[in-house]
Amino acid sequence: MELIIPNTTEMWVNVAAFVVLFIVMWKVAFPPMTKMLDERAEKIRDSIEKAEETRVEAERLLEEYRQQMADARTEAAKIIEQGRTVAENMKAEILAKAREEAEAEKTRTLEAIRAEKAAAMAELQTSVADLSVAVAGKIIGEKLDPAEHHALIERYIAEVGSLNEK
Amino acid sequence: MSAPVVPAAEASPMGEKIAELLHELSVRPFSENAAFSLTNYTFWLIIAVLLLLVFMVVASRKAKLVPSGIGNLAEAGVELVRNSICVDIIGPEGKKYFPFIGTIFFFVLFNNLLGNIPPALPGTGTVGTTFTWAIIVFLVYNGIGIKKVGFGHYIKSFVPAGTPMWLAPLIFVIEVISHLLRPFTLGIRLFANMYAGHIMLGVFAVFVAMSIEHFSAVGALVVPLSFLMQVVLRVFELFVAVLQAYIFSILTAVYINGALHTGEH
Numbered sequence: 001m002e003l004i005i006p007n008t009t010e011m012w013v014n015v016a017a018f019v020v021l022f023i024v025m026w027k028v029a030f031p032p033m034t035k036m037l038d039e040r041a042e043k044i045r046d047s048i049e050k051a052e053e054t055r056v057e058a059e060r061l062l063e064e065y066r067q068q069m070a071d072a073r074t075e076a077a078k079i080i081e082q083g084r085t086v087a088e089n090m091k092a093e094i095l096a097k098a099r100e101e102a103e104a105e106k107t108r109t110l111e112a113i114r115a116e117k118a119a120a121m122a123e124l125q126t127s128v129a130d131l132s133v134a135v136a137g138k139i140i141g142e143k144l145d146p147a148e149h150h151a152l153i154e155r156y157i158a159e160v161g162s163l164n165e166k
Numbered sequence: 167m168s169a170p171v172v173p174a175a176e177a178s179p180m181g182e183k184i185a186e187l188l189h190e191l192s193v194r195p196f197s198e199n200a201a202f203s204l205t206n207y208t209f210w211l212i213i214a215v216l217l218l219l220v221f222m223v224v225a226s227r228k229a230k231l232v233p234s235g236i237g238n239l240a241e242a243g244v245e246l247v248r249n250s251i252c253v254d255i256i257g258p259e260g261k262k263y264f265p266f267i268g269t270i271f272f273f274v275l276f277n278n279l280l281g282n283i284p285p286a287l288p289g290t291g292t293v294g295t296t297f298t299w300a301i302i303v304f305l306v307y308n309g310i311g312i313k314k315v316g317f318g319h320y321i322k323s324f325v326p327a328g329t330p331m332w333l334a335p336l337i338f339v340i341e342v343i344s345h346l347l348r349p350f351t352l353g354i355r356l357f358a359n360m361y362a363g364h365i366m367l368g369v370f371a372v373f374v375a376m377s378i379e380h381f382s383a384v385g386a387l388v389v390p391l392s393f394l395m396q397v398v399l400r401v402f403e404l405f406v407a408v409l410q411a412y413i414f415s416i417l418t419a420v421y422i423n424g425a426l427h428t429g430e431h
Contacts, residue, residue, distance in 0.1 A: 003361075006297045007292070007294040009203060010207060010292055010294025014211070014294065014298035021218065021269050021272075025272070026269070029219075029226040030222075030226070032226045033229045033240065033244050034264065035229075
């Protein structure tokens with residue numbers, strides 16, 4: 001029982017200890033520490049908020065860049081497609097023009113050839129007719145009337161010529 | 167105060183040693199020729215308080231946003247009491263009571279811990295200390311309750327609303343007794359833990375000493391085992407030192423919270 005009966009000297013020492021400790025802790029020791037703890041909590045909260053803001057901003061930027069990239073890609077594809085279309089159109093145009101020109105050239109050339117041929121034929125006909133009349137005259141003698149026979153030979157040559165032309 | 171008398175054991179040398187141990191742990195003057203008679207416990211209590219003052223003042227001077235060293239250690243304690251005890255139990259207004267509860271926490275902690283360093287005794291190992299602090303807690307928490315709602319309301323709140331009239335006096339008496347028992351249980355708990363811890367340590371120390379003095383085959387076994395127990399108990403006592411400081415502070419917070427919210431339960 002003696003154990004749980006407090007000694008009065010001890011009690012007064014403790015009262016004094018409490019008073020001194022409480023005043024020192026309350027007024028001197030604790031305020032800077034609690035103030036700093038609050039500041040730190042505030043700072044950590046701020047940092048977290050700032051980090052969150054930064055994260056959101058970064059995500060927004062990333063999304064923006066992604067969008068821009070996609071836009072750019074679409075744009076590039078469009079430009080390439082346009083280029084291809086233009087090139088193809090040009091190619092078709094050039095080809096058509098070339099073909100047309102070639103065709104025209106060919107036609108012109110054929111025309112010239114044909115004209116030349118016709119001229120040559122006409123000349124040849126005349127020459128052959130004259131020659132034939134002369135030859136025939138020589139063979140048959142002077143009996144052959146040149147004008148009469150000339151017409152005959154002409155017809156004959158025309159017949160041969162038409163055979164030749166086929 | 168004289169050594170406790172242990173008649174039955176006095177005959178054996180072991181009994182003598184145990185009686186000596188109990189005498190060592192009993193409250194007695196620190197020095198016979200001191201002008202002001204400090205007891206053995208209060209001597210160490212004053213040392214603990216001085217160490218605590220130096221520690222806290224130095225730590226508070228070193229308080230900075232990125233903590234280090236001694237500041238870090240003190241801060242861990244401050245944060246524990248402020249957040250895990252004051253705010254968690256009382257709520258946001260609990261910060262107001264932190265200086266009081268924090269003083270109690272660090273006082274009990276330092277005394278408990280110092281008591282673990284031989285030859286120091288824990289200042290909290292005597293009822294002179296624990297009852298005084300428990301009575302301070304009792305006065306403070308009731309003071310807080312009375313200041314908040316007034317004496318009349320505070321007393322009336324001992325009887326919950328809706329209690330039948332015939333039961334009210336009984337409830338009131340029970341409630342008053344339960345309040346009056348609080349400083350007693352608060353004081354005894356801390357004292358008993360610290361005192362019992364030192365008796366346990368002392369008993370195993372006696373075993374070691376006795377086994378060496380009166381060497382025998384059994385003693386050869388007892389010495390290492392008792393020594394091992396000493397080590398284990400020392401560690402356990404460190405744990406108890408922190409735990410009891412925590413419990414004393416948490417109960418203080420619970421009592422203050424109860425006084426602040428009278429009639430709500």
